[in-house]
Amino acid sequence: MTKVLISDALGEDAVRILKARDIDVHFDPALGKDDAALREALKDAEGIAIRSATKMTAEMIAAAPKLKVIGRAGIGVDNIDIEAATAAGIAVMNTPFGNAVTTAEHTIAMMFSLARRIPQADASTRQSKWEKSKFMGRELFGKTLGLIGAGNIGSIVASRAQGLKMKVIAFDPFLTEEKAQEMGVELVSLNKLLTRADFISLHTPLNDKTRGILGREAFEVIRPGAFVINCARGGLIDEDALAEALDDGRVAGAALDVYETEPAKDHKLFSYENVVVTPHLGASTQEAQENVAVQIAEQIADYLLTGAVQNALNMPSVTAEEAPQLRPFINLGEKLGSLTGQLADGAVKGITVRFAGQVAKLKSAPIVSAVVSSVLKPQLATVNAVNALTLAKDRGVKITEEKTETSPNFGSTLSVRVETASGTLSVTGALFGGEPRIVRIDDVRLEASLSGCMLYLVNEDKPGFIAALGETLREADLNVATFNLGRRAEGGEALALIALDCPDGTPPLDAIRALPQVRQAAVLRF
Numbered sequence: 384m385t386k387v388l389i390s391d392a393l394g395e396d397a398v399r400i401l402k403a404r405d406i407d408v409h410f411d412p413a414l415g416k417d418d419a420a421l422r423e424a425l426k427d428a429e430g431i432a433i434r435s436a437t438k439m440t441a442e443m444i445a446a447a448p449k450l451k452v453i454g455r456a457g458i459g460v461d462n463i464d465i466e467a468a469t470a471a472g473i474a475v476m477n478t479p480f481g482n483a484v485t486t487a488e489h490t491i492a493m494m495f496s497l498a499r500r501i502p503q504a505d506a507s508t509r510q511s512k513w514e515k516s517k518f519m520g521r522e523l524f525g526k527t528l529g530l531i532g533a534g535n536i537g538s539i540v541a542s543r544a545q546g547l548k549m550k551v552i553a554f555d556p557f558l559t560e561e562k563a564q565e566m567g568v569e570l571v572s573l574n575k576l577l578t579r580a581d582f583i584s585l586h587t588p589l590n591d592k593t594r595g596i597l598g599r600e601a602f603e604v605i606r607p608g609a610f611v612i613n614c615a616r617g618g619l620i621d622e623d624a625l626a627e628a629l630d631d632g633r634v635a636g637a638a639l640d641v642y643e644t645e646p647a648k649d650h651k652l653f654s655y656e657n658v659v660v661t662p663h664l665g666a667s668t669q670e671a672q673e674n675v676a677v678q679i680a681e682q683i684a685d686y687l688l689t690g691a692v693q694n695a696l697n698m699p700s701v702t703a704e705e706a707p708q709l710r711p712f713i714n715l716g717e718k719l720g721s722l723t724g725q726l727a728d729g730a731v732k733g734i735t736v737r738f739a740g741q742v743a744k745l746k747s748a749p750i751v752s753a754v755v756s757s758v759l760k761p762q763l764a765t766v767n768a769v770n771a772l773t774l775a776k777d778r779g780v781k782i783t784e785e786k787t788e789t790s791p792n793f794g795s796t797l798s799v800r801v802e803t804a805s806g807t808l809s810v811t812g813a814l815f816g817g818e819p820r821i822v823r824i825d826d827v828r829l830e831a832s833l834s835g836c837m838l839y840l841v842n843e844d845k846p847g848f849i850a851a852l853g854e855t856l857r858e859a860d861l862n863v864a865t866f867n868l869g870r871r872a873e874g875g876e877a878l879a880l881i882a883l884d885c886p887d888g889t890p891p892l893d894a895i896r897a898l899p900q901v902r903q904a905a906v907l908r909f
């Protein structure tokens with residue numbers, strides 16, 4: 384039974400959905416905080432659903448030999464070593480929209496909290512102080528909100544802020560002018576944003592480019608009296624530099640939901656009166672948690688059980704509707720890739736996948752990944768459809784796709800051409816009743832299913848060859864299951880693909896190669 388772990392606090396719906404799909408679910412929200420227990424539980428898990436507390440480091444991934452998918456019930460994946468997961472052939476998925484509205488609302492709540500000092504006023508009033516004059520606030524109306532990052536969440540924050548009649552400007556080098564105009568947002572440089580905005584809110588992923596984007600240099604040019612809000616990731620702000628800017632009054636206040644180190648229990652900024660803090664609550668509403676739990680459970684189950692891929696960060700998407708259409712062609716691609724990979728002599732330099740007919744209209748990326756993975760399999764034990772393209776690139780293998788919507792003889796054909804230092808080999812296959820069949824090897828037509836243990840032969844098309852081969856196989860006590868022949872021209876070079884009943888034994892290749900008509904012989908396993 385397929386085992387999936389849930390190692391963070393996820394909505395119960397996730398358990399229900401996975402169990403309904405006959406998945407063995409291990410739900411322990413404490414697991415993500417206990418490295419040793421997580422490592423142990425990962426030994427036989429095929430999937431894991433996490434939030435931000437579980438750290439899927441390279442070391443943790445190495446402890447999970449059966450893991451096929453890491454599902455992040457949320458957006459940020461900075462707690463997952465995606466490179467290590469990809470190298471290990473593990474799909475990484477998130478739920479990019481399920482908690483976006485909730486997090487944008489938290490940002491707006493933080494902005495109001497700063498402007499009206501609601502948390503501080505609340506604490507004071509509970510202490511019977513009635514400090515009405517102390518908590519003089521600021522209006523948001525007419526103020527400028529500067530967004531650093533205007534993607535899913537930033538754009539929702541923008542629309543809510545516009546509803547409050549704020550002017551919204553954004554620094555986002557990846558946002559087009561057209562999209563910004565559509566959002567009613569003025570695109571500006573980081574420097575302009577810092578000098579113009581009354582409120583600055585961060586909404587970028589945490590990566591090498593964005594780490595410390597609000598650091599000492601930024602606080603030096605920031606508009607005096609600006610407020611800073613961070614509901615994205617802790618590392619985006621240099622917390623020491625923020626403390627200095629708060630100390631000398633350049634920054635009027637900050638609202639933080641996320642921290643460089645989490646959980647943040649003892650933080651120097653917690654003692655600042657003009658800092659509002661929440662414990663990474665951005666995504667914590669019932670609605671958002673229901674959304675992400677349901678979405679990630681369905682995505683994990685679909686991937687493990689049907690091969691559908693949704694919201695993966697390291698492989699192409701395949702919808703539930705596309706999966707059944709693609710599956711037979713993925714199977715065909717795997718067979719063709721496996722045949723060419725097993726016959727490839729030496730390092731693979733290039734792989735060309737050609738789609739002809741109806742198949743050219745389908746999404747090609749999953750088929751190409753399957754082909755490349757199967758070609759490289761004899762050389763790389765750990766290759767799979769997730770890491771195939773990365774491994775191919777690392778090894779300098781050039782991948783080419785060709786498409787034509789016409790196919791002369793079959794509804795659709797798929798061809799794989801593999802180039803090595805010693806030449807090229809090209810095979811074409813088609814589906815017969817949904818089953819993969821090979822229909823051509825180089826320029827030789829022959830029709831064969833590829834399964835089990837097979838003998839691949841290149842021989843001279845001369846009388847007596849089949850009898851001699853039959854005798855050699857009989858001497859080795861090997862039964863022929865199917866025999867498929869093709870030839871270039873009468874009396875010329877012929878090809879044979881022979882299925883043998885040899886689950887454990889090995890065909891006597893030396894004896895076969897010694898037959899006078901044989902030019903090449905190889906054993907293939909599918």
Ligand SMILES: NC(=O)C1=CN([C@@H]2O[C@H](COP(=O)(O)OP(=O)(O)OC[C@H]3O[C@@H](n4cnc5c(N)ncnc54)[C@H](O)[C@@H]3O)[C@@H](O)[C@H]2O)C=CC1
Pocket residue numbers: 457458459460479482483486531532533534535536537554555556557558586587588589592593614615616640641663664665666667
């Ligand atoms: N506090 C919380 O509980 C939550 C936090 N988040 C975090 O919010 C952040 C934003 O999430 P989404 O809006 O969904 O992401 P997104 O990917 O939709 O948007 C990110 C935006 O940042 C922009 N960007 C990337 N690099 C940039 C750079 N160097 N400078 C300026 N802009 C840059 C991108 O072009 C994109 O428009 C993420 O860090 C995510 O982890 C998300 C959900 C909940």
Ligand SMILES: O=C(O)C(=O)COP(=O)(O)O
Pocket residue numbers: 434435436456457458459460482663664665666667
């Ligand atoms: O989705 C995200 O990026 C978040 O930061 C939410 O984190 P959480 O699931 O609440 O631990």
